[in-house]
Amino acid sequence: MSGRTAFDVDLARTLIDRKRTLPGATLPILHDLLEQFGYIDDDAIPLIADALNISRAEALGVVSFYHDFRRSPVDGRVLKLCRAESCQAMGCEDLVSHLAVRHGVTVDGLDEGSGIRVESVYCLGNCALSPAALLDGEPIGRLDRDRLDALVAGAQRKMQ
Amino acid sequence: MSARVFVPADSSALSVGADAVAGAILDEARRRGVDTTIVRTGSRGLFWLEPLIEVETAAGRIGYGPVAPDEVARLFEAGFLTGGSHPKALGRVEDIPYLARQQRLIFARCGLTDPLSIDDYRRHGGLRGLEYALRLGPKATIEEILASGLRGRGGAGFPTGVKWRTTAGIEAEQKYVVCNADEGDSGTFADRMLMEGDPFLLIEGMAIAALSVGATKGYVYIRSEYPHAFAVFSRAIGRARAAGLLGPSVLGSGRAFDLEPRLGAGAYICGEETSLLESLEGKRGQIRVKPPLPAIAGLFGKPTVVNNVLSFASAPWILEHGAKAYADYGVGRSLGSQPFQLAGNVRHGGLVELAFGASLRDLVEGFGGGTRTGRPIRAVQVGGPLGAYFPASLLDTPLDYESMAAARGMLGHGGIVVFDDSVDMARQARFAFEFCAKESCGKCTPCRIGSTRGVETVDKIIAGRDRERNVQLLRDLCEVMTDGSLCALGGLTPLPVVSALDHFSEDFAGAPARVAAE
Numbered sequence: 236m237s238g239r240t241a242f243d244v245d246l247a248r249t250l251i252d253r254k255r256t257l258p259g260a261t262l263p264i265l266h267d268l269l270e271q272f273g274y275i276d277d278d279a280i281p282l283i284a285d286a287l288n289i290s291r292a293e294a295l296g297v298v299s300f301y302h303d304f305r306r307s308p309v310d311g312r313v314l315k316l317c318r319a320e321s322c323q324a325m326g327c328e329d330l331v332s333h334l335a336v337r338h339g340v341t342v343d344g345l346d347e348g349s350g351i352r353v354e355s356v357y358c359l360g361n362c363a364l365s366p367a368a369l370l371d372g373e374p375i376g377r378l379d380r381d382r383l384d385a386l387v388a389g390a391q392r393k394m395q
Numbered sequence: 396m397s398a399r400v401f402v403p404a405d406s407s408a409l410s411v412g413a414d415a416v417a418g419a420i421l422d423e424a425r426r427r428g429v430d431t432t433i434v435r436t437g438s439r440g441l442f443w444l445e446p447l448i449e450v451e452t453a454a455g456r457i458g459y460g461p462v463a464p465d466e467v468a469r470l471f472e473a474g475f476l477t478g479g480s481h482p483k484a485l486g487r488v489e490d491i492p493y494l495a496r497q498q499r500l501i502f503a504r505c506g507l508t509d510p511l512s513i514d515d516y517r518r519h520g521g522l523r524g525l526e527y528a529l530r531l532g533p534k535a536t537i538e539e540i541l542a543s544g545l546r547g548r549g550g551a552g553f554p555t556g557v558k559w560r561t562t563a564g565i566e567a568e569q570k571y572v573v574c575n576a577d578e579g580d581s582g583t584f585a586d587r588m589l590m591e592g593d594p595f596l597l598i599e600g601m602a603i604a605a606l607s608v609g610a611t612k613g614y615v616y617i618r619s620e621y622p623h624a625f626a627v628f629s630r631a632i633g634r635a636r637a638a639g640l641l642g643p644s645v646l647g648s649g650r651a652f653d654l655e656p657r658l659g660a661g662a663y664i665c666g667e668e669t670s671l672l673e674s675l676e677g678k679r680g681q682i683r684v685k686p687p688l689p690a691i692a693g694l695f696g697k698p699t700v701v702n703n704v705l706s707f708a709s710a711p712w713i714l715e716h717g718a719k720a721y722a723d724y725g726v727g728r729s730l731g732s733q734p735f736q737l738a739g740n741v742r743h744g745g746l747v748e749l750a751f752g753a754s755l756r757d758l759v760e761g762f763g764g765g766t767r768t769g770r771p772i773r774a775v776q777v778g779g780p781l782g783a784y785f786p787a788s789l790l791d792t793p794l795d796y797e798s799m800a801a802a803r804g805m806l807g808h809g810g811i812v813v814f815d816d817s818v819d820m821a822r823q824a825r826f827a828f829e830f831c832a833k834e835s836c837g838k839c840t841p842c843r844i845g846s847t848r849g850v851e852t853v854d855k856i857i858a859g860r861d862r863e864r865n866v867q868l869l870r871d872l873c874e875v876m877t878d879g880s881l882c883a884l885g886g887l888t889p890l891p892v893v894s895a896l897d898h899f900s901e902d903f904a905g906a907p908a909r910v911a912a913e
Contacts, residue, residue, distance in 0.1 A: 261677030319581030363744025376410030
C-alpha cells in the first residue's frame with residue numbers, strides 16, 4: 236500500500252482491462268484499483284461498468300457493499316484495528332478511546348493530516364494475541380497503549 | 396552439517412516479531428561463523444509462546460519461546476543449536492503437554508514443515524489420501540466421506556458426504572468446488588493457520604472433492620483481513636501446479652483440476668455460502684434464497700460443492716486412514732476431530748485439536764489456564780459472534796454439535812472466547828445487534844431492521860427505561876429474527892443476546908437498579 240499513486244483514468248483503464256475477462260471480475264478489479272490508488276475513485280465507476288457490461292448503479296452497488304472499498308483517498312498509513320469480541324475481551328475499546336483522547340484520532344474518521352487513518356475491522360484471525368491490528372497489511376499482536384503511541388508518532392513523522 | 400532452526404512465519408508469530416527474531420539469528424550466526432539454516436514454518440498454535448523457535452537436535456526438536464530479538468545472542472551462548480539449557484527452553488516441543496494432549500489429525504503437520512515445500516509435504520505423509528482416492532474412484536471416495544460422518548466445519552455441521560454425493564449425481568458440463576475461507580468469526584483462526592502453515596493439505600482435500608464430484612475448477616475465497624494467508628496460499632497453488640498436483644492431469648491421473656484464489660472485501664456475510672457465491676460472481680454479497688441448493692445450482696448456476704477449509708482438509712486423513720478410524724474419534728453424531736481455538740482473555744491461547752466431546756472447562760481451564768488478567772472467568776462465548784455466552788456454571792458442557800445445541804448454544808467453527816469478570820453482558824448483547832446491523836446484507840427484514848431495533852431496545856434497558864417491558868420486547872424481537880431471517884446472521888444473532896439475558900440477567904437490571912442492589 237506504500238506505493239499508492241494519485242488516481243489516473245488511463246492507469247485505471249489499464250488495470251480494469253487486465254482482469255475484465257475473468258469470470259466474476261468485479262472484486263479482483265476493485266482490489267487492483269484499491270491497491271494502486273488506496274481508494275475507489277468515483278470516476279472509476281463508469282469505467283468498470285463499461286468494461287463489465289453492467290450498469291453504473293450495479294458497479295456502484297458492489298463498491299458500496301464491501302467495507303474494504305473506501306471512497307476517499309488516504310494520505311498516510313492505514314491501521315486496521317480489530318474491535319470484535321476476542322479483542323473486546325482484551326480491551327480494544329480502551330485503545331479506541333485512547334486514540335481519541337490522546338491523539339485526537341477518530342476511528343473510522345478521515346485522516347486529515349494526522350498521518351494515520353484508523354479503521355475498525357472485525358477479526359484478523361490473531362485472536363490468541365488480542366488486541367490485534369494490521370498496519371498497512373503487517374500484523375500486530377498484543378497491541379497496547381504504548382505501542383499505539385509509537386505507531387501514531389511514527390506515522391506523523393512520516394508525514395512531515 | 397548446518398544447524399537447522401525453525402522460525403514460524405505464521406501471521407500471529409509475525410505479529411509479535413518472528414521476522415526480527417529470524418533476522419537476529421542469522422546475524423548472530425554470521426557473526427560467530429556458525430553455519431545455520433533457517434526454515435520458516437507455520438505455527439504449532441501455542442501462541443502465547445510465539446515467537447517459538449525450534450532447533451533440530453539428536454533428541455528431537457527442542458523449543459525456545461517466547462524469544463525476543465535481543466535474547467538471541469544469549470541463546471547462542473547457551474548452545475541452543477544443540478538444545479542447550481536456557482530460561483526460555485521448553486524441551487521437546489512435541490512433549491509440551493498442551494500439544495501432547497491433543498489429537499491432531501488435520502493439524503499434524505502444521506508448524507513442523509516448510510509450508511511451501513511439496514517435498515516436505517510428501518515426506519510428512521502428504522498426498523497419500525489423494526493417491527488412494529485416485530485408486531478408489533469417485534463413487535467409493537464419496538462413500539468413504541459419508542461413512543466417516545464428517546460434518547461441515549464452517550459451523551452448520553451439514554454432512555459433507557451428502558453435499559458431495561448430490562453434486563456428483565448431477566450431469567453438467569461444468570461443476571465447481573469452492574472453499575469458504577472467509578473465516579470471519581471472532582475467536583477463530585484455524586483456517587488462517589492451515590492456509591499459512593500447511594496449504595497443500597487444503598489443495599489436496601479440494602482435489603479429492605473435485606475429482607470425486609467431477610469438478611474441474613475450484614475457487615478459494617479468502618478474506619481480505621488475511622493478507623498473509625492469501626499470499627502464502629497463492630504461492631502454494633503455483634507450486635502445486637508446478638508439481639502436477641494441480642493442472643490438466645492431477646498426479647498423472649489424466650484428470651484435470653485447477654484452483655484460483657480470490658480475495659474477499661471485508662464483508663462478514665460472505666462467509667454465508669450463497670453470499671460467497673454472489674461475491675465470487677462479482678456482485679454484492681447478498682444471500683440467495685434456498686432452494687436451489689448450491690450443490691445443484693451454485694456458482695454461475697452450476698453444481699457446486701461449497702465447504703469450509705477444515706472440511707476439505709479433513710478429507711485426506713479420512714482417505715488415508717479410513718472412514719472407520721476417523722469415526723472412532725468423537726461422540727454420538729459428532730465424529731472426528733475439531734480444531735478448537737482458544738482466544739480472548741485467556742492465558743494460553745492457541746489451537747487445540749481434539750475429538751468432539753471434550754468439556755468447555757477442559758479447554759478454557761485445562762488448556763487455556765484461565766484468564767490472562769488472572770481474574771475469574773465470567774463468560775465464554777463459543778462459536779463466534781453468533782454463538783451463545785456461557786456462564787462459569789455451564790463450563791462442564793461437552794463440546795459437540797448436539798450437546799451445544801441442547802445448552803442453547805452452538806459449536807460453530809470452534810472458536811472459544813474467554814471474558815473475565817469485568818465484562819458487561821448488556822454491552823455484549825448490544826454489540827451482537829450492532830454487528831448484525833453493520834454486516835446485514837439487507838435482503839430480509841428481520842435481520843436488516845431487527846438488528847437496529849435491537850440496539851435501540853438494549854440501549855433503553857441499559858438506561859433503565861421501562862425495563863421489564865423492554866426485556867420482553869427484546870425477547871419477542873429475538874423470536875422474530877430467529878424464525879423469520881433468511882440466513883444464519885439474522886437467525887443466530889439472538890443466540891448471544893438470549894444467552895446473555897438468560898445467564899446474566901443482573902447486567903440488564905439497569906444502572907440505578909444495579910447500584911441499589913449492591
